[in-house]
Amino acid sequence: MTEIKHTYQAMFLLDNQEVRKGYAEARDWVRSTLEKHGAEVSVLRLWAEQELAYPIGGRHRATYLLGWISGTGQSVNEAKREMYLVGPVFRVLFLKAESIPEEELAYGIQDLKEGELVIPEDLPEEEEEEVYAEDLEPNVAEGEEAAAEGSSEEVTEPETPTEPTEEAQEAAAKSDGAEAAEEEPGEDVKPEEESSNV
Amino acid sequence: MFENVEPEIVGPPKGEFDYKDVETFTRYLDANGRLYSRKRTGLDAQGQRQLKKSVKFARFLALIPYGA
Numbered sequence: 001m002t003e004i005k006h007t008y009q010a011m012f013l014l015d016n017q018e019v020r021k022g023y024a025e026a027r028d029w030v031r032s033t034l035e036k037h038g039a040e041v042s043v044l045r046l047w048a049e050q051e052l053a054y055p056i057g058g059r060h061r062a063t064y065l066l067g068w069i070s071g072t073g074q075s076v077n078e079a080k081r082e083m084y085l086v087g088p089v090f091r092v093l094f095l096k097a098e099s100i101p102e103e104e105l106a107y108g109i110q111d112l113k114e115g116e117l118v119i120p121e122d123l124p125e126e127e128e129e130e131v132y133a134e135d136l137e138p139n140v141a142e143g144e145e146a147a148a149e150g151s152s153e154e155v156t157e158p159e160t161p162t163e164p165t166e167e168a169q170e171a172a173a174k175s176d177g178a179e180a181a182e183e184e185p186g187e188d189v190k191p192e193e194e195s196s197n198v
Numbered sequence: 199m200f201e202n203v204e205p206e207i208v209g210p211p212k213g214e215f216d217y218k219d220v221e222t223f224t225r226y227l228d229a230n231g232r233l234y235s236r237k238r239t240g241l242d243a244q245g246q247r248q249l250k251k252s253v254k255f256a257r258f259l260a261l262i263p264y265g266a
Contacts, residue, residue, distance in 0.1 A: 013259065013260070047218070052260035053257075053261060053262050053263040062260070064259075091260075093255060095255070
């Protein structure tokens, strides 16, 4: 089976965290991966560093690398498969092209000067949790409503019971004994009127 | 009862569609990111197919959103 070489336009989305470590390293990784699988890289340049239209894998910004390569379909597919497994590239698009434009050929393998690529820091994600009353358990929902109603009132903490002293215990024992003595005769009292009638 | 309003025709672009040229083909999308029909874009069949492909490539590369 003959393998025909084609020219491809390729766009690589690079992880900004990897590009911060070094743009040249990330670019060289892409280049070496393509060449390892038999593709020739004619142009590899920075296209943009911009915000993504939708987050991809928690990333909100990415660095776009534009490349023009020539190789077989198999080499391109193998390179793409490896890029999705390891490395700084998280999305790739290869498009077949008729030829490489002269404007693009002038870029070649682009090196950037210091300060040419400024990557802003990632902002922390704001987690917006929408809580609906229907999702809450009934007791929790009722408790929250009750708390909201009684929020204006002052809340007093219940007093903790203190341990009774020895004197208080003795006094309590005496009073209990006296109460028991008073109650005993009362229970045994029988109505005298009933007995007299008999 | 129903008014037959003629849609505003956008017209063909100056050159070919390119997925990187977002500003050009966003004219052919509505607020929800959906493509206008041929009746509204005023493109021929080939142009409409090019536009469709460009939009889909741009969506894949997160240059434009998939929806509103």
